[in-house]
Amino acid sequence: MDEVRATAGWVASHASHVSIDSAALAKLVDETQGSIPKVAWNFEGIHYSDDGPLTVQYLLVLDALNFCFWPDKDLNYDHLAMGLREALEKDRSALDADRLQKYSGPQLRDLLKWPRPLPLEEERLRLLHEVQISVLPAFPGSHVGEVLERSFGGKAVNLVKACEKSAVKLVSLVAQQFPDHAVYKGHQIFLYKRAQIFAADLWGAFKGQGYGDFRDICIITIFADYIVPAVLRQLGVLKYSVDLSNAIDAKKEITSGSEEEIELRACSVHAVEKMRELLELKFGKQVLSIDIDLWLWSFGIQTPSMPHHRTLSIYY
Numbered sequence: 001m002d003e004v005r006a007t008a009g010w011v012a013s014h015a016s017h018v019s020i021d022s023a024a025l026a027k028l029v030d031e032t033q034g035s036i037p038k039v040a041w042n043f044e045g046i047h048y049s050d051d052g053p054l055t056v057q058y059l060l061v062l063d064a065l066n067f068c069f070w071p072d073k074d075l076n077y078d079h080l081a082m083g084l085r086e087a088l089e090k091d092r093s094a095l096d097a098d099r100l101q102k103y104s105g106p107q108l109r110d111l112l113k114w115p116r117p118l119p120l121e122e123e124r125l126r127l128l129h130e131v132q133i134s135v136l137p138a139f140p141g142s143h144v145g146e147v148l149e150r151s152f153g154g155k156a157v158n159l160v161k162a163c164e165k166s167a168v169k170l171v172s173l174v175a176q177q178f179p180d181h182a183v184y185k186g187h188q189i190f191l192y193k194r195a196q197i198f199a200a201d202l203w204g205a206f207k208g209q210g211y212g213d214f215r216d217i218c219i220i221t222i223f224a225d226y227i228v229p230a231v232l233r234q235l236g237v238l239k240y241s242v243d244l245s246n247a248i249d250a251k252k253e254i255t256s257g258s259e260e261e262i263e264l265r266a267c268s269v270h271a272v273e274k275m276r277e278l279l280e281l282k283f284g285k286q287v288l289s290i291d292i293d294l295w296l297w298s299f300g301i302q303t304p305s306m307p308h309h310r311t312l313s314i315y316y
């Protein structure tokens with residue numbers, strides 16, 4: 001996550017399409033009076049949650065598929081969460097590693113109760129089939145790190161246990177299955193949205209206890225998706241070039257890996273890191289990026305008219 005922070009900062013200082021308005025950021029921080037409204041994890045009541053290992057399995061599968069809902073204007077994240085929840089409520093083995101490998105497109109649609117092909121359905125299926133790779137024994141001689149070489153017996157909970165309460169370990173491990181990299185002006189940029197949100201979801205679902213107990217949770221950054229940049233723009237914290245503003249407002253697709261797309265995501269991460277610094281400086285408050293993220297994101301999904309950038313991506 002140090003890499004996410006550092007590379008997002010590098011993009012922000014070289015950006016040409018997106019900028020951070022320091023005055024608007026300071027004003028927003030002042031308005032919070034040092035306390036970020038606490039939004040409860042699962043405030044929408046959509047998630048499977050039983051305080052046990054099955055919740056961990058659910059969250060790993062959820063975050064494997066947690067990207068790019070917008071191409072179908074009627075589909076959103078809630079459909080994914082509720083579909084997986086109902087599948088587990090009906091059949092507790094629905095997300096077992098051996099079952100994940102076998103899902104077909106129509107079966108995945110059935111699971112989500114979705115009447116037509118999902119956006120990027122082929123990629124969703126591939127990722128679903130591959131989730132089990134992160135929880136099955138690694139093949140001998142593979143390059144994966146020390147932790148992956150142990151056997152997880154097909155259970156996401158064993159992967160979490162092996163990380164010994166380190167969110168950094170968990171994210172680095174999961175990022176091998178859920179990568180999220182870009183090359184920007186010749187530099188490699190790391191954003192790790194789905195891998196980080198998996199650690200944050202565990203922390204939220206288990207209320208920082210048991211499988212959600214991470215001693216280094218403060219290291220996680222926000223999750224650079226298409227909602228948070230839209231909220232930061234609405235709040236005046238992010239400013240876009242005229243061309244980019246027009247493209248987003250006209251719902252034009254922003255190419256994956258383009259400077260514009262990377263700047264939107266990286267400047268969002270950096271703006272929130274700046275916000276944390278200011279909260280500490282002005283109010284002596286240490287705030288988690290996760291809490292700021294949930295506050296901004298929940299505001300965003302309750303304001304669906306807000307224009308967001310549209311990039312076809314499996315990363316977010």
Ligand SMILES: Nc1nc2c(c(CN[C@H]3C=C[C@H](O)[C@@H]3O)cn2[C@@H]2O[C@H](COP(=O)(O)O)[C@@H](O)[C@H]2O)c(=O)[nH]1
Nearest residue numbers: 041042043066067068069070076077223225226297316
């Ligand atoms: N930054 C950030 N992005 C998040 C989430 C979540 C859900 N987190 C769960 C954790 C606690 C809560 O209770 C939530 O249930 C989804 N997303 C992203 O939003 C987009 C979906 O938008 P729409 O098409 O309108 O459904 C898509 O890119 C999706 O990946 C988050 O928390 N932060």
